[in-house]
Amino acid sequence: MLSISSPVVTVFIFILGLTLVIPTAALTLGGGQPVDERKHLHLAPSDGTNGQYAVIDDDKITLNLEALNDRAITTAGDVFTITIADNDVQRVWIENDIEGLEFYSGNDPTAEITESSPIEPSASDTISVGVAVDTHVAHAGTETFTVHVRYDDDEDDEDDEDNENETPESVSLESLTVTPTSLETGESVTIEGTYRNGNDTAKRHTAKLTVDGTVVDSQTIEIAGGETRTVTFERELQWPGSYDIGIDGAASERVTVTGPGIEISEASVTDAELTRGDRTTVSATVRNPTNEPVERTLELAVDGIVVDTRTVVVQSGTERTVTFERQFDVPGTYDLSISGVDAGSVTVSEPEPHPIRDRQLSAATTAALAPPLTMGALLLGVAANRRWAIVSKY
Incomplete structure (x- = not known):
């Protein structure tokens, strides 16, 4: 069961000694309004080699660390990604009190993702996360750590604690x-x-x-x-x-x-419907009726935010088609435009579920992280909700 407690968006991550399937929970606000956590952030395996350690199953991402070395410090860069789906996200960090386990940005083990050194993403950014595990250290029982997402209109946690009844001016x-x-x-x-x-x-x-x-x-x-x-x-x-x-x-x-009548005569998107993770092409035709070649920069906007640019030269008396390739990792409907010209919209949906047969799940939920991490896994349960904390009460 889930409850709402404080003005920080969180993702709870469980370190387990066996692989479980945790049912997706429905999240609600205090008034009972359903919340789709995928509108806020999305976790996915990295496209790189180490992405093989990450598997998506029933909206959970499993990091299989079975192959890590015993009694060694092992690093794996670019294992999974966090895609920010809310334009107001300002800071992202991972709170981790587990000895021997660290998360860092990209391929740099020195770039730890912590509250004192958070990631500050721009709109639609994708954060690549690496994992470092010291298997000299044994852990007993179930361990947890948290990914925090801070919005630019959130009050500071310290202010909330020191001035509980005070409402700061914006x-x-x-x-x-x-x-x-x-x-x-x-x-x-x-x-x-x-x-x-x-x-x-x-x-x-x-x-x-x-x-x-x-x-x-x-x-x-x-x-x-x-x-x-x-x-x-x-x-x-x-x-x-x-x-x-x-x-x-x-x-x-x-x-x-x-100035000269250089214009975008039309803009369009190739696919109106996509499955999460698919790519599509957004195109625009630029017309130059003048007697001189011109250079123009076109901007692709998704939901009113510029996410990509292309600079092209259009010869005199001609027109040129400019294309953008864009991948959509978060379900939803997106409005597209190129330099202010409407290009239509695209709707992104979840892939069709694949049935799992002959799978036996243990009733026990006791978990441990211990060397050599045999059958070790990280299960990341996504529960994001703007300006509320989702607290696990399993």
């Missing part, structure tokens, strides 16, 4: 300036936003630059308690037209761009 955007508001294609506009932190302690905030509602750039800043801080963006505008340019969707200015 960081607010005090002013916005956009200059110039009239320019030629190829020229740049400067955007400045000033934030105020009404709290007594320093706060971090991710400022998002938007063009017609699409997030095209971002910066994370720290603002001292009771102070203000200004963030500055520079943006080259390559396409003629009028645009609303702003920060965080809270304020914007109208900017008019004039």
Whole structure:
């Protein structure tokens, strides 16, 4: 059974001495509203060689460490990945009190993923995680550790403990300036936003630059308690037209761009329906009716956030098709666009389940991690929910 307790999103991970199938649990908010944890993050085996140690089964990822050396420190980089599916995620770290077990970023065993050295992902980032195990150390009983996901509007845990009844004021955007508001294609506009932190302690905030509602750039800043801080963006505008340019969707200015009639005549996606992990192609046709070749940068946006770019040269009097390849690892429906032109949407679903036959499961749930980790496995149960902690009560 699961319960909701504090403003931190967590994933509970169980180190077990045998492989179990743990049924997927339905998560609910206090009001009974169902929550789909896959909208927040997704765990998957790495595409590299060490991804062979990770297996997906019934929405759980199993890391099979049976082959690790006895009485040795063994590292395995790029074993599994954490894909961030929520745009507001600011920090990710792994809380681990288990002696002899460490998690690190990518292939660098020195880059531990801890609260003091968290990963700070951008929108749609995929985090690669490696595992280091010291099999000189034996563990008895069931061990747990936790992956924390912190959102940019979460209060600090320390503040919650020290000021339990205090509600901190939020960081607010005090002013916005956009200059110039009239320019030629190829020229740049400067955007400045000033934030105020009404709290007594320093706060971090991710400022998002938007063009017609699409997030095209971002910066994370720290603002001292009771102070203000200004963030500055520079943006080259390559396409003629009028645009609303702003920060965080809270304020914007109208900017008019004039120049040759270079345009994206159409945009589309090849597949409207995908299975999780599949790739599709998103295309756009750029038309150049002028007498000179032009260079343009096209931006692929998924759900209003730029995730990829392509720079191309279009010869005079011609048109050119530009394509993007994109893999979707999290189920859901996504709106796609290229440089502001609608390319349609894609719906990603779970693969059809495969029946498991003649599989015997032990009724015992006692678990241990001990050298040489014979039949050892890590079972990662995903339970993510924005701004709530999911606490296991098995």
